[in-house]
Amino acid sequence: MPTFETPEAFEQALDRAAAAIFPGKQVVRISRSIVATKFRIDLDARRFIDVFFNCRNQRTDLTVIEGDRRIFGCDNLGGWHRHPAEAPDRHEACEEPTLESFLRECAKFIAR
Secondary structure (H helix, E strand, C coil), X not given: CCCCCCHHHHHHHXXXXXXXXXXXXXXXXXXXXXXXXXXXXXXXXXXXXEEEXXXXXXXXXXXXXXXXXXXXXXECCCCCEEECCCCCCCXXXXXXXXXXXXXXXXXXXXXX
């Protein structure tokens, strides 16, 4: 994932990636400050993708939520790691994903 200097730059990249992977789904900005931003992409009535980004420290959280719990995700708190669907509380080291590759993985995951 490239380094994003501003929340706006991250939002533009997320919008492009979401349009490519989830055409017709809207990226909704939940909040934005000078350094951080949070988004939601509704997948269906019970699941959504929660995205958080902080440009000051490049902290990124990409999470699929079902009901009120994480069922899959990827973040860089303490180094890039995944929260696999089989055990979403577990941390598995991984390479840094692109926004598009994460959303592509989400699409495969929810299609099951």
